[in-house]
Amino acid sequence: MLDIRGLAASINDKPILKGIDLVVPQGEVHALMGPNGSGKSTLGYVLSGREDYEVTAGTVTFNGVDLLTMEPEQRAAAGVFLAFQAPVELPGVNNANFLRTALNAIRRAHGEPELDAVQFLKLARAETKRLAMPDDMLKRNVNVGFSGGEKKRNEVLQMAILRPKLAILDETDSGLDIDALKIVADGVNALRGPEFSALVITHHQRLLDHLVPNRVHVLAHGRIVRSGGPELAKELEKSGYAGLIAEAA
Amino acid sequence: MAAVTETLDTVQSVTQSGYKWGFETTIEMDFAPKGLNEDIIRLISTRKEEPEWMLEWRLKAYAAWLKMEEPHWARVDHPPIDYQDLHYYAAPKKKAGPKSLDEVDPELLKMYEKLGIPLKERAILAGVDPDTVENTQVAVDAVFDSVSVATTFQATLRKAGVIFCPISEAVRDHPELVKQYLGTVVPTGDNFFAALNSAVFTDGSFVYIPKGVRCPMELSTYFRINARNTGQFERTLIIAEAGSHVSYLEGCTAPQRDENQLHAAVVELVAMDDAQIKYSTVQNWYPGDANGKGGIYNFVTKRGACRGARSKISWTQVETGSAITWKYPSCVLHGEDSVGEFYSVAVTNNHQQADTGTKMIHIGKGSRSTIISKGISAGHSNNTYRGLVRMLPSATNARNFTQCDSLLIGDQCGAHTVPYIESRNLTAKVEHEATTSKIADDQLFYCRQRGLSEEDAVGLIVNGFCKDVLKELPMEFAVEAQKLLAVSLEGSVG
Numbered sequence: 001m002l003d004i005r006g007l008a009a010s011i012n013d014k015p016i017l018k019g020i021d022l023v024v025p026q027g028e029v030h031a032l033m034g035p036n037g038s039g040k041s042t043l044g045y046v047l048s049g050r051e052d053y054e055v056t057a058g059t060v061t062f063n064g065v066d067l068l069t070m071e072p073e074q075r076a077a078a079g080v081f082l083a084f085q086a087p088v089e090l091p092g093v094n095n096a097n098f099l100r101t102a103l104n105a106i107r108r109a110h111g112e113p114e115l116d117a118v119q120f121l122k123l124a125r126a127e128t129k130r131l132a133m134p135d136d137m138l139k140r141n142v143n144v145g146f147s148g149g150e151k152k153r154n155e156v157l158q159m160a161i162l163r164p165k166l167a168i169l170d171e172t173d174s175g176l177d178i179d180a181l182k183i184v185a186d187g188v189n190a191l192r193g194p195e196f197s198a199l200v201i202t203h204h205q206r207l208l209d210h211l212v213p214n215r216v217h218v219l220a221h222g223r224i225v226r227s228g229g230p231e232l233a234k235e236l237e238k239s240g241y242a243g244l245i246a247e248a249a
Numbered sequence: 250m251a252a253v254t255e256t257l258d259t260v261q262s263v264t265q266s267g268y269k270w271g272f273e274t275t276i277e278m279d280f281a282p283k284g285l286n287e288d289i290i291r292l293i294s295t296r297k298e299e300p301e302w303m304l305e306w307r308l309k310a311y312a313a314w315l316k317m318e319e320p321h322w323a324r325v326d327h328p329p330i331d332y333q334d335l336h337y338y339a340a341p342k343k344k345a346g347p348k349s350l351d352e353v354d355p356e357l358l359k360m361y362e363k364l365g366i367p368l369k370e371r372a373i374l375a376g377v378d379p380d381t382v383e384n385t386q387v388a389v390d391a392v393f394d395s396v397s398v399a400t401t402f403q404a405t406l407r408k409a410g411v412i413f414c415p416i417s418e419a420v421r422d423h424p425e426l427v428k429q430y431l432g433t434v435v436p437t438g439d440n441f442f443a444a445l446n447s448a449v450f451t452d453g454s455f456v457y458i459p460k461g462v463r464c465p466m467e468l469s470t471y472f473r474i475n476a477r478n479t480g481q482f483e484r485t486l487i488i489a490e491a492g493s494h495v496s497y498l499e500g501c502t503a504p505q506r507d508e509n510q511l512h513a514a515v516v517e518l519v520a521m522d523d524a525q526i527k528y529s530t531v532q533n534w535y536p537g538d539a540n541g542k543g544g545i546y547n548f549v550t551k552r553g554a555c556r557g558a559r560s561k562i563s564w565t566q567v568e569t570g571s572a573i574t575w576k577y578p579s580c581v582l583h584g585e586d587s588v589g590e591f592y593s594v595a596v597t598n599n600h601q602q603a604d605t606g607t608k609m610i611h612i613g614k615g616s617r618s619t620i621i622s623k624g625i626s627a628g629h630s631n632n633t634y635r636g637l638v639r640m641l642p643s644a645t646n647a648r649n650f651t652q653c654d655s656l657l658i659g660d661q662c663g664a665h666t667v668p669y670i671e672s673r674n675l676t677a678k679v680e681h682e683a684t685t686s687k688i689a690d691d692q693l694f695y696c697r698q699r700g701l702s703e704e705d706a707v708g709l710i711v712n713g714f715c716k717d718v719l720k721e722l723p724m725e726f727a728v729e730a731q732k733l734l735a736v737s738l739e740g741s742v743g
Contacts, residue, residue, distance in 0.1 A: 084698075088695040093710065101709060105699075109700070162699065
C-alpha cells in the first residue's frame with residue numbers, strides 16, 4: 001500500500017506540491033488527472049526520488065517502509081517503477097544489456113541469483129512477444145532514435161520485465177495512437193494482481209476505458225481537489241477541470 | 250670483439266674511479282649510478298652484450314638528445330624533470346619488491362579484486378619478489394604457469410616462422426633485421442623523448458612476421474618470458490612482411506606497481522604490401538593518488554609506417570592510467586591505398602592529465618585513415634585530443650574521417666580538442682566531427698530509477714560512449730577494458 005500524507009515539495013524554492021494525501025491500497029489502480037502544471041509529474045518524481053525536488057513536509061510509506069529516506073535505486077529495489085513522460089536516451093547502451101543490468105541489480109538486492117544473458121533473453125523475448133513488440137527493440141540502444149511511441153512502448157516493456165509492485169505511469173499514453181494505447185493498458189492489466197498497484201497519470205479518458213481504475217483523483221495547484229470512482233473521469237471528459245478548480249479555490 | 254673488450258674496460262674504469270656505488274657486487278647494487286652520460290650508455294650496451302653498431306647507434310642518439318629541449322607544447326603541467334637524477338640501468342629481476350601480498354598497498358589489491366584478477370597474478374602484478382621464502386608457493390606457481398604457456402606458444406610461433414623475442418635478444422640473434430628497420434620509423438632524433446629512449450632503451454619486444462604468414466595467435470607481452478618487469482625505456486619493433494597479418498596486445502588492465510616515474514617508450518611498426526598490423530594497448534600505470542601526488546609520466550612515441558600498397562595499421566588504445574600521458578600513435582601512409590586507423594579511449598580522473606591523439610600522414614594515392622577518439626574527463630583532470638591529418642601533394646584521392654567525442658563528468662574537469670588539418674592535394678577529403686557532452690543528471694536518474702547504483706550507471710553510460718572503440722579490441726581485452734573503465738571512474742560522481 002502506498003500511503004502519502006501531507007506531502008509538500010518544491011523545486012528551486014518554488015512550492016509545487018502543497019499537502020497531498022493519497023492512499024493507493026495494494027492491488028488497486030488509481031488514476032491521477034488534472035490540468036497542466038498541477039504537480040502530477042512532480043509527484044511521480046518525488047515518489048521515485050529525483051534529487052532536484054525538495055520534500056518540505058509530509059511522509060510517504062510503501063508497504064510500511066519510509067520511501068523518502070531511500071535512494072532512487074533502493075526504491076526501485078523495493079518495487080517502485082516510474083514510466084517516464086520523456087524517456088531518456090542512453091547512446092551506445094544496448095537495451096537488453098541495460099535491462100539485464102537493472103533486473104540483476106534488483107535481484108541482487110533481494111538476494112536472488114542473477115540471470116545470465118541466455119536466461120535473460122528468454123524472459124525478455126517472451127515479454128516482447130506478449131506485448132506484440134519487435135525483437136529488435138532489445139538490440140537497439142536505449143531510446144536512441146526511437147519514435148515517441150516506441151519510447152513509450154519501451155517503458156512498458158521495461159515495466160513488464162522488471163515487474164514492479166508500484167508502477168507510476170507519467171502520461172505514458174500521451175501522443176499514442178489507439179493501438180499503442182492498448183499496449184500500455186495491456187501492460188498494466190497484465191501485472192494487475194493482489195501484489196501490484198499503480199498510479200496512472202493521464203489526461204485522457206481513452207486510456208481509462210481500457211484500464212478501468214479503482215479510483216480517480218484530481219490534482220490542482222498541488223492538492224488533491226477531488227476523488228471518486230471511474231465515473232469521475234467520464235465527468236471530467238465532459239465538463240473539464242475549470243469547475244472543479246473554482247470549487248476548490 | 251676488440252670493441253667489446255674496450256667497452257668493458259671503460260666500464261670498469263668508470264666503476265673503479267670514483268662512483269659511489271659499484272654494480273658488480275651484491276644483489277641490491279646491480280644498477281647503474283644515477284645520471285646519464287656516454288659511460289652509462291656503454292654500460293647498458295655491455296650489459297646487454299650488444300654489438301658495436303648498436304652502441305654507436307645509441308651514442309648518436311645521445312648526442313642528438315643533448316642538443317634537444319624537452320617539449321612543452323602539450324597541455325600538461327609538471328615540475329621540471331632532472332634527467333641526471335634517474336637510474337638508467339637496473340637489472341630488473343633483482344629489484345627488491347614487497348615480500349608478500351601483506352606488504353602491498355591495500356588499495357591496489359582492492360582494485361585487482363574488482364577487476365577479477367586471480368590471486369596468483371595479483372602477486373606478480375604487485376611486484377612481490379618471487380624468490381622470497383614466505384611467498385614461494387604463490388609466486389613460483391604463477392611463474393611456472395606462465396613459463397610453460399610461453400614455451401608452448403614459442404613452439405607454435407617458430408613453426409610459423411614468426412620471431413617474437415625481447416629486443417635485446419633480437420639485436421644479438423637477428424642483427425640484419427634490426428639494423429634494417431630500427432629507427433627507420435621513429436628516427437633517433439625524432440623528438441626529445443624518442444632520442445632519450447634510443448640512447449638508453451633496455452627492454453621491449455621484437456616481432457617479425459614473414460611474407461604471407463598470418464600469425465597463428467594474438468601476440469601479447471604477457472606471454473613473453475621475462476616481460477614481467479618491463480623497463481622504463483621500452484623499445485618495440487614490429488615488422489610485417491608482404492601479405493602477413495599480426496595482432497599485438499600491449500599492457501594489462503591491472504594497475505602495475507612501478508618505481509619508475511618517467512616512462513619514455515618507442516614503438517615502431519612496419520607494414521609491407523598487403524600486410525596488416527593491429528596494435529592494441531590497455532595502459533593502466535599508476536595514476537597518482539586522489540590529490541595528484543605521485544604517478545607515472547608516460548611520454549611515448551608510437552608510429553607505424555604503411556610502406557606497402559594496401560597495407561594497414563590499426564592502433565587501438567584504452568588509456569586510463571598514468572599521472573601524465575603524452576602519446577600520439579601515428580601512421581605514415583606511404584603505400585598506395587594503404588589504411589591507417591586510430592581508435593582511442595582516454596580516461597582522466599582526479600588530477601590526471603592526458604594529451605593524446607594521433608597523426609595521419611597521407612603520402613600514397615588513395616590512402617585512407619579513420620580516427621575515432623573518445624575522451625572522458627572526471628574529477629579535476631584535463632583531457633586533450635591533439636591530432637594531425639596531413640595530405641601531401643602526392644596523396645591523390647586520399648580520405649580521412651575524424652570523430653572526436655568528449656564526455657565530462659562533474660564540473661571541475663576539462664576537455665580540449667586540438668585538430669590540425671593540412672591538405673596540399675585538392676582531391677583529398679578530410680572530415681572532422683567533434684562533440685562534447687556531459688553525463689546528464691536525467692540519464693543518471695533514469696538508470697537509478699531502474700535499480701542501478703550511481704556507479705554502475707556511470708559505468709554503463711561511459712561504456713556506451715566508448716562502444717565504437719571498445720568493439721575494436723580483441724574480445725578478451727574488451728571485457729577487461731569495460732570493467733576497467735568503470736573502476737577508473739569510481740567515486741567520480743556525487
